[in-house]
Amino acid sequence: MHATLPLLKNTDFPLLRRDRLTTLQVNLGYRCNQSCLHCHVNAGPTRRESMSEETVNEVLSYLTATAVGTLDITGGAPELNPHFRSLVRKACARGVRVIDRCNLTIFEEPGYEDLPEFLAEHKVEVVASLPCYLEENVTAQRGVGVYAASLRGLQRLNALGYGEPGSGRVLNLMYNPVGPALPPSQYALEADYRRELRARAGVEFNQLYVLANMPIQRFGSTLISRGQFHDYMALLRGAHRDENLGQVMCRTLLSLDWQGYVYDCDFNQMLGIGLSGRRVHLRELIGRDLRGEPIAVADHCYGCTAGQGASCGGALK
Numbered sequence: 001m002h003a004t005l006p007l008l009k010n011t012d013f014p015l016l017r018r019d020r021l022t023t024l025q026v027n028l029g030y031r032c033n034q035s036c037l038h039c040h041v042n043a044g045p046t047r048r049e050s051m052s053e054e055t056v057n058e059v060l061s062y063l064t065a066t067a068v069g070t071l072d073i074t075g076g077a078p079e080l081n082p083h084f085r086s087l088v089r090k091a092c093a094r095g096v097r098v099i100d101r102c103n104l105t106i107f108e109e110p111g112y113e114d115l116p117e118f119l120a121e122h123k124v125e126v127v128a129s130l131p132c133y134l135e136e137n138v139t140a141q142r143g144v145g146v147y148a149a150s151l152r153g154l155q156r157l158n159a160l161g162y163g164e165p166g167s168g169r170v171l172n173l174m175y176n177p178v179g180p181a182l183p184p185s186q187y188a189l190e191a192d193y194r195r196e197l198r199a200r201a202g203v204e205f206n207q208l209y210v211l212a213n214m215p216i217q218r219f220g221s222t223l224i225s226r227g228q229f230h231d232y233m234a235l236l237r238g239a240h241r242d243e244n245l246g247q248v249m250c251r252t253l254l255s256l257d258w259q260g261y262v263y264d265c266d267f268n269q270m271l272g273i274g275l276s277g278r279r280v281h282l283r284e285l286i287g288r289d290l291r292g293e294p295i296a297v298a299d300h301c302y303g304c305t306a307g308q309g310a311s312c313g314g315a316l317k
Helices: 053-065 084-093 115-121 135-142 146-159 186-201 217-225 229-238 242-247 266-271 299-305
Strands: 023-027 070-074 097-102 125-129 171-175 207-210 253-256 261-263
Touching: 023 053, 023 266, 053 084, 070 084, 084 097, 084 115, 115 146, 125 146, 135 146, 146 171, 146 186, 171 186, 186 207, 217 229, 229 299, 242 299, 253 266, 261 266, 266 299
Parallel strands: 023 070, 023 253, 070 097, 097 125, 125 171, 171 207
Antiparallel strands: 253 261
């Protein structure tokens, strides 16, 4: 796989500084039951990185010691980590809002069939990856059979009250473009998703998030192989908007890898760019206020400020 950091580290991206921390995004490991073309984590079935119980307990200690209100759990398929359910239970017991970034097909893996019920019991907010409402586009990105399994997963969540207003069970969908293009208007695309998924499978959801593909890891390597990397970077840089800088997720979020090391965002984690450019463990941050500290940036950051902007919570504008 082609390394993308050498093409990104020399940058003129504007200086950013941290605001009040609201979200701890925790990567429980890179193992996944899928290998998606757009995956910036390079996750897949052969990956073995997985957060230990000791590090999970350090996450819980950090949540107890700080005012961070949201635990955003990701992977890989985070549910494959053996400590996933324990982390969810204990975080919920602390009154923390818990988000599970779910690929939906995990519900059909042996031993995970009861996951929808577990998530519903604890009112875990589900952010489900569904890169398109059209089967051919999902197949191109995520493989044969994923589309049908994803719809079945969404139907199971709906049957448990997910996506129903007032149920307390939030279901949001995540869209990525199929190739090297900026995502369309989140507002307009959400209307299309709602109409098409309702007609095709009777599926309901709360919101659609759009996220630009980052020129790193598997997607970035594919761009290099196809001779599209520099054109894509030119697209991102040309669409940069200064007004998005105040809302980028790295100002209020910390990203944690499976070993407990901290990064300014999930994308920096995948590039190995530590917090403010340094290697820092979560345990070192208890009692430390990060407001005002510089954020490590590189050219991939233009992916978050291009056009309507992009973050793990969808468009910025």
